[in-house]
Amino acid sequence: MQNKEIINLLYCIIIIQSLVHSHAQFIPPPINLDEYDAYGSLLAINEYLAIIAQNDQEHFTIITNPFTNQSNKCALPYDTIQHNLSSMTRFVYNVAIGEKQNANQLIFSYIDENWQRDVFLTIVFLESTNVGCVQTVNRTAVNITDLKMQEHALVGMDPYGKRAYAMGTYYIVCVEIETGVTWQLDIEKLLDDQNNFGNYFFPKALSITEDQYIFAVGQRFTNLQFLPYLLVLNFLPPSNITVLSTTKLSEYNFGPSSIDITRFSTMSISLLDHIQQFIIGIPSLDMLLFLLWNNANPSTEPVIVRKYISSQRGILFGKSVALLDDNTFAVLAHTLPTPPWSTSQVQVSEALP
Numbered sequence: 627m628q629n630k631e632i633i634n635l636l637y638c639i640i641i642i643q644s645l646v647h648s649h650a651q652f653i654p655p656p657i658n659l660d661e662y663d664a665y666g667s668l669l670a671i672n673e674y675l676a677i678i679a680q681n682d683q684e685h686f687t688i689i690t691n692p693f694t695n696q697s698n699k700c701a702l703p704y705d706t707i708q709h710n711l712s713s714m715t716r717f718v719y720n721v722a723i724g725e726k727q728n729a730n731q732l733i734f735s736y737i738d739e740n741w742q743r744d745v746f747l748t749i750v751f752l753e754s755t756n757v758g759c760v761q762t763v764n765r766t767a768v769n770i771t772d773l774k775m776q777e778h779a780l781v782g783m784d785p786y787g788k789r790a791y792a793m794g795t796y797y798i799v800c801v802e803i804e805t806g807v808t809w810q811l812d813i814e815k816l817l818d819d820q821n822n823f824g825n826y827f828f829p830k831a832l833s834i835t836e837d838q839y840i841f842a843v844g845q846r847f848t849n850l851q852f853l854p855y856l857l858v859l860n861f862l863p864p865s866n867i868t869v870l871s872t873t874k875l876s877e878y879n880f881g882p883s884s885i886d887i888t889r890f891s892t893m894s895i896s897l898l899d900h901i902q903q904f905i906i907g908i909p910s911l912d913m914l915l916f917l918l919w920n921n922a923n924p925s926t927e928p929v930i931v932r933k934y935i936s937s938q939r940g941i942l943f944g945k946s947v948a949l950l951d952d953n954t955f956a957v958l959a960h961t962l963p964t965p966p967w968s969t970s971q972v973q974v975s976e977a978l979p
Contacts, residue, residue: 831893894945
């Protein structure tokens with residue numbers, strides 16, 4: 627590498643570090659006026675529970691049995707959820723729930739801030755009441771302030787709600803929900819040691835399997851570019867976490883906007899445990915990628931088998947994707963109006979490759 631390239635590389639790394647650290651100096655909670663879920667999904671839902679974090683009203687809206695006519699709705703104010711005696715939730719970044727949790731597992735997790743801008747991975751345990759809806763019976767909160775999470779991190783849970791994860795640029799924090807055991811991983815060091823991957827990966831979407839494989843899509847900083855990548859990590863044995871594969875998804879350079887989670891840097895992913903194919907959405911390119919993965923041999927790298935680009939450009943096609951079954955998927959076109967009431971459109975297709 628020439629001296630000029632080395633200088634450019636160091637300069638770009640300094641810019642990244644300064645941008646990341648500058649956010650931590652900002653006192654008020656972040657407010658993104660461009661979209662509601664600027665830092666990740668504020669809706670988490672399964673068969674028994676729907677959670678909507680409403681930062682403008684400083685409460686969660688809880689809906690039990692959301693797909694039946696026996697559903698109930700109630701509000702859970704942020705200020706009733708304490709991290710400790712002097713700390714309460716003020717601002718929620720994103721929310722997660724296990725899609726296969728049962729009726730007795732009324733649990734959800736989220737990344738949030740208190741009034742001092744301390745950041746937490748919080749898990750809330752609910753129970754049904756005789757008067758409808760739910761009440762809080764317990765909570766677990768892990769302080770992740772020093773791990774540079776905030777606007778740069780995502781929360782995730784495995785399908786059966788056994789673990790809650792917070793994944794940022796530098797660290798992954800995991801809480802074993804049944805035991806309360808917490809551990810953290812230096813992801814920057816893991817990627818560099820195992821794959822010579824480089825020091826920076828900015829996650830934008832997670833999907834976690836029953837076997838605790840994490841599929842993370844985001845931008846990797848490499849050769850002065852921010853390129854979309856898929857990481858697959860094995861988190862089943864905490865004592866031997868491994869990077870199974872790193873897959874480049876496109877040559878598109880997102881630029882330094884990749885540092886934050888915005889509508890232009892966001893990505894999406896959806897997979898089902900029992901099948902070997904999954905979908906990734908790259909809305910900045912109005913593109914879907916269909917991949918195959920040999921779940922009988924997880925160390926094999928996923929293979930891109932089909933690329934689909936929407937004929938309508940600039941509609942953020944793929945901001946959210948959902949694999950519904952072996953042959954059906956849904957995709958959100960975020961800025962494609964459906965007159966007269968909607969500014970977005972959900973498209974459902976039965977044309978998996």
